[in-house]
Amino acid sequence: MSESSEYSESSEYSDYSKTINQLQNMIFLLLFITFFQIGLLGFGGGYSMLSMIQAEVVTRYGWMSTGEFADMVALSQMTPGPIGINSATYVGYTSVVNAGYPVWAGFLGSLLATFALVLPTFVIMIIISRFLLRYKSHPVVESIFQGLRPAVIGLIAAAALLLCNEENFGNPSTSPWHFWISLGLFLFAFIGRQVYKLNPIMLICMCGVAGLILF
Amino acid sequence: MLELFITFAKIGLFTIGGGYAMIPLIKQTVVDEKQWATEEELMDLIAVAQSCPGVFAVNISVFIGYRMKRLPGALMCALGAALPSFFIILAIAMFFSRFRENPVVASIFRGIRPAVAALIATPVFRMARTANINIYNVWIPIVAALGIWLLGFSPVYVILIAALGGYTYGQLIK
Numbered sequence A: 001m002s003e004s005s006e007y008s009e010s011s012e013y014s015d016y017s018k019t020i021n022q023l024q025n026m027i028f029l030l031l032f033i034t035f036f037q038i039g040l041l042g043f044g045g046g047y048s049m050l051s052m053i054q055a056e057v058v059t060r061y062g063w064m065s066t067g068e069f070a071d072m073v074a075l076s077q078m079t080p081g082p083i084g085i086n087s088a089t090y091v092g093y094t095s096v097v098n099a100g101y102p103v104w105a106g107f108l109g110s111l112l113a114t115f116a117l118v119l120p121t122f123v124i125m126i127i128i129s130r131f132l133l134r135y136k137s138h139p140v141v142e143s144i145f146q147g148l149r150p151a152v153i154g155l156i157a158a159a160a161l162l163l164c165n166e167e168n169f170g171n172p173s174t175s176p177w178h179f180w181i182s183l184g185l186f187l188f189a190f191i192g193r194q195v196y197k198l199n200p201i202m203l204i205c206m207c208g209v210a211g212l213i214l215f
Numbered sequence B: 001m002l003e004l005f006i007t008f009a010k011i012g013l014f015t016i017g018g019g020y021a022m023i024p025l026i027k028q029t030v031v032d033e034k035q036w037a038t039e040e041e042l043m044d045l046i047a048v049a050q051s052c053p054g055v056f057a058v059n060i061s062v063f064i065g066y067r068m069k070r071l072p073g074a075l076m077c078a079l080g081a082a083l084p085s086f087f088i089i090l091a092i093a094m095f096f097s098r099f100r101e102n103p104v105v106a107s108i109f110r111g112i113r114p115a116v117a118a119l120i121a122t123p124v125f126r127m128a129r130t131a132n133i134n135i136y137n138v139w140i141p142i143v144a145a146l147g148i149w150l151l152g153f154s155p156v157y158v159i160l161i162a163a164l165g166g167y168t169y170g171q172l173i174k
Helices: A002-041 A046-060 A066-078 A083-098 A103-135 A139-163 A176-194 A200-214 B002-013 B019-033 B039-051 B056-095 B103-121 B123-130 B139-149 B155-173
Strands: none
Touching: A002 A046, A002 A083, A002 A103, A046 A066, A046 A083, A066 A083, A066 B056, A083 A103, A083 B056, A103 B039, A103 B056, A139 B019, A139 B039, A139 B103, A139 B123, A139 B139, A139 B155, A176 A200, A176 B103, A200 B019, A200 B103, B002 B019, B002 B056, B019 B039, B019 B056, B019 B103, B019 B123, B039 B056, B039 B123, B039 B155, B103 B123, B139 B155
16 A cells, blocks of 8 residues: 555656656757747848747747846847857857756757757858859849849948947937947047058957947 | 858957948958958848848858858858857856946947947948949939838848849840
8 A cells, every 4th residue: 555655656756757857858959949940030130030039938938037138139239249149049058047957058058049040041051152153144143133232232331320329329418428439439430441441350449448448 | 271260250259239240341351351252242142141041140151151162161151150159158148147237348338339330331332332333223222221221121121122123124124
């Protein structure tokens, strides 16, 4: 009697721990699937990916809180590297550690999420590269690019214009110091690059030092 | 091969604020210094990378790597573009979760952000010359930029419309 109750208890326990184990192991599979999907459907670069990541990671799976997500967005923008890669790495690590795993598993999670994000585009870009290199001088491809080139100029201009906002430059009436210094640094970098052909990496470092001193 | 990796690792390390911040760096190293691609090719590449899903910076590095050294080259460049940020973010996620509130970091980045905007703007004029922008087609980049900036159009649609326009124009003059 006592033996059988013990048996049933332990089997119940092992069932329970098995489901927990399954659920927790699922997080690696789900991380992979989620970021593979985002990599495959993430048209329009980092910012459109961020909203997809939020929908999946925060709203659907609850791997991260809204506050953690906001921190991650700011961090991805502030640190070097593509925003998509930055956020996949951060989410991969944080989700796994939040689920109660040790640090090394978090490392695995960040590796998995980043790999899953890059994989679909890598394959697509290889196929496109082969196609482009082969048919570059085909008249149809040529005329398509004839139309694309002027539009790309507009695209780059828009990317620069979109960065000229209050978040990056401050406001002339509420934070005049921030605004005028930012404007000065903008002109310094623009003229340094456009007129004096200074190295962009050097300009970024110089403006970073200027920011440290002036702000 | 190692040169490909190091070049893109350097570009990845100094790309702050997303894919387009990479363009001035790529233009400087890949087009001007190493001459792995022409300015015209870079422009075509931007259009292709923008209309593909995924990480813009990785898309560009995969193409240049593939062109130089086929599949191994593409792998090297993609790794180079991704690895520096991977380790930086990992270190931050592990040790400095309060990184953002650090006043030193915050003021450095306040200084960098206007510079990034300026650096993205600089290739526009040189590239306009390469793309043969003249009085008849100057409306295309202006409409594209204003549509994206003020009306919030997706760049993907702009690319699709421009490709369709180029194709139709090519058929008409033939």
